[in-house]
Amino acid sequence: MPHIDDETLALRALGEDVLDPGQRLHLDDCPACARTVADLARAVDSARSPSAAPELVPPAPEVWSRVHRELGLTEVPDTLAPGGASGASEHADAGGDDEAPRADVVELAPARERRAWWPALVAACAALVLGIAGGVLWERRSVEPAETTVASAVLDPLPAWPDASGEAVVQETADGRRQIVVSVDAPAPEGTYREVWLLRADVSGLVSLGILEGTEGRFDVPDGLDLAAYPVVDVSEEPLDGDPAHSGDSVVRGPLA
Ligand SMILES: [Zn+2]
Numbered sequence: 001m002p003h004i005d006d007e008t009l010a011l012r013a014l015g016e017d018v019l020d021p022g023q024r025l026h027l028d029d030c031p032a033c034a035r036t037v038a039d040l041a042r043a044v045d046s047a048r049s050p051s052a053a054p055e056l057v058p059p060a061p062e063v064w065s066r067v068h069r070e071l072g073l074t075e076v077p078d079t080l081a082p083g084g085a086s087g088a089s090e091h092a093d094a095g096g097d098d099e100a101p102r103a104d105v106v107e108l109a110p111a112r113e114r115r116a117w118w119p120a121l122v123a124a125c126a127a128l129v130l131g132i133a134g135g136v137l138w139e140r141r142s143v144e145p146a147e148t149t150v151a152s153a154v155l156d157p158l159p160a161w162p163d164a165s166g167e168a169v170v171q172e173t174a175d176g177r178r179q180i181v182v183s184v185d186a187p188a189p190e191g192t193y194r195e196v197w198l199l200r201a202d203v204s205g206l207v208s209l210g211i212l213e214g215t216e217g218r219f220d221v222p223d224g225l226d227l228a229a230y231p232v233v234d235v236s237e238e239p240l241d242g243d244p245a246h247s248g249d250s251v252v253r254g255p256l257a
Contacts, residue, residue, distance in 0.1 A: 001022060001026050003026075003030065003032060003033055004019070004023050004026060004027060004030075004033050006036070009036045009037050009040065010040050010122065012027070013036075013037045013038075013039075013041040013043075013044055014040075040122065043122055043126060044126075046126070047125075047126035047130060059125075063125075067124045067125060071120055071121060146173070146174050147171040147172065147173055147179075148171065148172050148173075149170065149171055150170050150171065150172045150178070151169075151170040151227065151256040151257060152168065152169045152170065152257065153167065153168040153169075153233045153255055153256045153257065154166075154167055154254050155182075155184065155233060155235065155252035155253060155254040156253060157186070157251070157252055158251065158252065158253060161186055161237075161251045163187065164186030164187075164252050165184075165185050165252065166182065166183055166185060166235060166251075166252040166254075167182075167183055167254075168180055168181065168182045168183075168233040168256070170227065170256060178220070178221035178227075179218055179219060179220055179221060180196075180198075180218070180219050180221055180233070181216065181217070181218050181219075182196050182209075182216065182217055182218075182219065182233065182235065183215055183216040183217075184215055184216075184235050184251060184252055185215060186252065189237070191239070191240060192238060192239055193211055193212075193213075193237075193238050193240065194211065194212040194236065194238065194251065195208060195209075195210070195212065195236050195238050195246075196208070196210055196211075196212050196219055196235055197209060197233075197235070197236065197246060198221075198225070198230035198231075198233060198234070199230060199232040199234050199253075200229065200230055200231075200232070201231055201232060201255070203232075205230070206230070206234070206246060207222065207225060207230055209221070212235060227256060231255050231256045232253060232254070232255050233254055233255075234246075234250050234252075234253045235250065235252050235253070236248075236249055236250050236251065237249040237250075237251050
């Protein structure tokens with residue numbers, strides 16, 4: 001049996017189950033083929049190294065044609081893609097005449113030519129995979145908004161809630177979106193819920209930001225709402241009475257500054 005061709009060994013190194021039973025036996029007994037697989041597997045491992053790329057994405061189909069173009073090849077070898085196949089061609093291994101023809105292994109090109117471009121292809125693939133992974137990481141990084149604290153408030157207890165306390169922080173993202181993070185420490189009676197409001201300084205108007213579940217919540221500040229016109233953060237105790245208006249029972253309150 002002749003040595004297993006480079007493409008098949010490379011796919012094996014990439015973890016593809018491409019060997020037929022005869023090739024499997026050959027790989028077990030042939031140091032040369034085993035060494036090639038080990039070398040390629042090392043290249044693959046270094047490209048997949050967790051320190052270099054925590055998350056790899058599968059390359060898009062056009063990657064093969066880009067690799068191909070980079071290397072100035074004339075024809076895209078479609079058997080490089082897992083599961084790919086092409087028509088059988090003449091067996092071209094040197095000295096292969098004394099071996100039985102292998103109908104199940106597709107030869108792509110004369111051995112000398114394959115050996116010349118295969119290492120470059122592996123390197124180019126590794127570079128592309130790393131580049132794609134890097135791009136994904138960069139994109140993920142840039143999605144995380146850089147938030148700036150633009151105002152904050154200490155929330156003082158109202159007389160009916162002497163043991164309550166709280167605070168509020170207004171954050172603004174680079175794209176101008178504002179959110180307010182409110183935390184309240186106060187006993188929570190059964191059968192009521194808490195709601196966060198922005199009030200006018202003279203309590204002549206108010207805007208509901210939403211329901212506070214637990215002790216801390218993050219709320220969007222409506223676009224266009226002027227915080228200078230509604231500078232007071234208020235957290236109310238609300239009965240489950242279906243009335244959307246402020247209950248009048250404020251737990252904590254404080255001005256943004
Ligand atoms: Zn061999």
